[in-house]
Amino acid sequence: MKVIGYYAAWEPTKMNRIRLDTVTHVNYSFAIPTEDADLLPLDHGEDARKLIQICHENNIKVSISLGGWSWKDIPLEPTFIKATATQEKIEKLTDRMLEMIEDYGFDGVDMDWEHPRVSDGTYKQYEKLMITLGNKLHAKGLTLTTAVIGGVDANGNPGGIDTGGADVGNAVEAQTDKVLDMVDWINVMAYDGPATHHASFEYAVGSLNYWKNVRGLDSKKITIGVPFYGRGTAWVNYEDIVKQRPEDGHLMDECEINGGVAQYNGIPTILKKLQLAKDENLGGIMIWELSEDTLDDEKSLQIAIRDHL
Template sequence: MNIKAEKSGTNFKVAGYYPSWEPEKTDRIQYDNLTHINYSFAIPTVNGSLLPLNNPDTAEKIIKQAHKEGVKVLLVVGGWSYQDIPLEATFMEATDTHEKVTKLGNAIIDMAKQYGFDGVDIDWEHPRMEGSSRKQYEELMLYLKGEVDKNQLLLTAAVLSGVTAEGEAIPDTFAQTDTVLGILDWVHVMAYDGGDGIRHSSYEFAVNSAKYWIDTRKMPKEKVVLGVPFYARPSWSAYSDILSRDSDGYNKDVFRNGEVEDYYNGIPTIREKTKWALEHAGGIMIWELSQDTKEDDKSLLRAIGDTVKKQL
């Protein structure tokens, strides 16, 4: 059984980000356990253009196979940094005039159409309340909305958790204005990186993050997709690397490497987050698919898929 809306009678989404810099790990993509793949990243430039897509052959390969299996693929624009330089300033300069907004918006749509993507995910990290950031972000998103509608494409965005690991509000989340939230098909809530150690992505942090967007920002729960990490902090090790050092790591949330405690989400926590999302949100998002293990019985994505199939 595949997790597909047309087969399951639900719109529950399982959306996995796939990094363009890992062309050799596409065998870790379990199409039967996904509804959407987010190909990351298209990189903006300060003049309102996009750099050529990284590993376009990989993108085309993923899109071809995904479409065969009823999975949609989105083009992700942005990310935290490019060549170790944060992209926030690039986004600001790329959208500081109406002409640049139009140029960047058209470049994004053109790239999506060129490769056959089914939509666009904007990962501007992060629009802010201060200065003109909020206004420029909103202008870009409104322009994109008009263009995606013309081309029958999806428009989504990666968003902050909304609260800290301690449950405190993050003011810059309001830079995602009600206007922007209203035009998006859904948001991908980055309910991870709350900090190092246990603050990284606990169950409580995940629930509070999703509830912020649903309860405080009044988004329909179907439009809130809860993000889960496939990596540990503080080491940033992939889940698959954790298992290579601890064969029982799939059943835990912490790996002790000498004096360092590395926190991540093992299968039990991933299952509990998925169960919560099935009842209270619109889906599960993964950063990122190449970090999963190829061992089927220890795979985090397989655990998500099995949980969804049992509950739908």
């Protein structure tokens, strides 16, 4: 079973948070596209090289994630739309990705366009991008994955509105069957969801049901995402939660902290989701994101995952 962890490029000093005896894949986040189908220089590039070297020495694959929600607080969705407006631009952008992979030694690409949509037709550009990129990567023995939202509303029904006000159905339907056939697997962001708790066990079950049973995706091509952070009226990483709540923070899913309430996944729920992944024969579990874990072995979410596996 794969244990896939995203690692934030803006946290170059926290590589020691990555448990090399737990994760099997790391997604370095993010490469940033430009409107003219180019790429910005990779943030903390030399640290990325160190990370790739360390991971490869420990038989861990490292992909480069393209995109993310925003760059310097500006949403990247309009940039992706302009960068893929023509097949010529798609060829340029995918070639730039291959050049970055060759330069750094990445093992593949994780696509994180948030989000192509059916309503405005951008799903067609996205589909062309994924097919073009997938063919180029697979020809070199490299992988292509994509980050997708859970796909269900607060009651587990397909569609609905997410916590950011986005039309969930509009986004998940943009992941066409051709795209799902092209990718090696999908990373399901079963967090930031629409329910009372943004990353509840029930939301994970609903998300899995959508991708596996509604969309008919092979279970081995699905990884279920878990958060290493809390959100709500307080946003805080898991490491700070256990520092401020040393006795019980690692055992709960919600707590009062920093003058607000943070919803997150403590060890019991992380392991419950991991067991769900095992029971459903999924490809693995996915983490956003590794630098937010604690160095305390007794409370580390990664260590809990390792021991359960």
